[in-house]
Amino acid sequence: MSDEKSRETEARLRIIADRYGDRLTPEELEEVRKALEANLEAAHALRSIRLENWDEPFSVFKPIRRRRV
């Protein structure tokens, strides 16, 4: 893992430890770290693809029309 990814993992792990550290054992926190690394690998794969400004999220929001009585 690169230094950049490693720093990002540690930063996120600190946030999780701050928020939930009292419920997680050191072994569980280590598992969380591995999961963070996997999530970051995925995020970096996504970030490696160039997107254009107009590439919208593929989800459709439909405003709800007024109900006519």
Add this chain to the structure above:
Amino acid sequence: MRPDPLFMPVRELSKHIKSGRISPMELTELYLRRLEKIGPNYNSVVTVTRKRALRQARREEKEIEAGNYRGLLHGIPYGVKDLIATKGIPTSWGAAPFKDQAFDYDATVVKKLDQAGAILCVKLAMIELAGGMGYRQPFASFTGPPKNPWNPDTWTGGSSSGSGAAVAAGLVPFAIGSETWGSILSPSSSCGVTGLRPTYGRVSRHGAMALCWSLDKLGPLCQTADDCGVVLEAIAGPDPDDPTTTNETWTYKPRSTKKHFKVGVLRGVADDAQDEVRQNFEEALKVVRRFASVEEFELPDLPYEAITRTILNAEAASAFDEFVEAGLSHKLTAPEDHWGPYARTALLATDYLRAMRLRGRMAKAVAEAMEPYDAVAAPTAKKAATPIDKEFRKVAPGATKDVMGAVGNGCGLPSIGVPDGFTEAGLPTGIQFMGHPYDENTIINIARAYQGLTDWHRRHPPIPETKKRVGGSRLIPLKNTPPT
């Protein structure tokens, strides 16, 4: 001679019900007895809905006798995965913290099956929270590890585990499962039954537990592809309570199996599968070539699994935000589900949105690559049922990539999994046919053509049979022949 209804496809059962040779009351009692006696052997049952089932069976029988036959599902018993709401009956989501949860309404899919005259007999076991907390092994359900009827020392697959086991063991003629990523197709393959993952938006999810709003689908597990078409027709269609449902109604159109299809195979899709899975897939393709042209194709290079995985992680984190904040994941059965959800709480919104933006590119790329074909074939799962006491990723660790699952679920494509053989250990394997959005008819017809030339779907595990006698029930050995 009275027909033996056990393992009879819905279409055949319905003929006997319509003609009066099989009574819905007797049929319901048969399946209730099997669920109560045999279901626990496989940890496949959460709640048998006996009172509701008998009340409904009585009503349907009277209606049929009065000449008001509603259609192929009238008087047919069925079960639903226990993440689907049923009025006044617990809906546990497979999870100890929710084991007493009950809703005061029926999910749309249950209402639709009710309207079709089908008889709800059971809420079926599942992996806790549909596997959304990152489980790694079968003992991830408060009802125990779901055992495979083909070999109880192996797993059913998940997360619609009870739905797969119950159909395989002849505990219900059909069941409803759900899939976010693999949860219908995996038990379909491991349990040797036919499972249909419909197009995203084809079936209302109102009343079903949400894991990932933009990935969740409900669909049937049945004895045959034809039955999947029959059930899908009953449950498909628009629902104002689920804004993601398509406005189109859907009609099942079984076609002559003489039609010649074009089937694509993603280059190398079975290369990392277990040897026997790959061999059975190659044999299955030989059968497919009798009614279809088969050719290899390639997908452009995109991070398919990263896209769908990131969407799943982000939406699941949000869907269970309150649950995780309250520390309730620590009350789940699988130890890995205790800490599993925490890493997701640190996902960046920009990464989720990037995945959603790339999803559009993925959908276009896949639509273009699949354009020449009626369907794409692949092994339904890359490994046969794994040992009940082992982490499933550690069994055949090479066979964990799932581009078909990432693409199929990420793009909302329908897919049907059908049995295509057995391993030497007698465990089922399967082939899936994944199709174009909203074109379930084509993949069902391809699967029907395949099942017309094979008999894998007519083989059943050697399970005990309950036989009614005065004063109670007893178990006697079943005469079904195991695979050879």
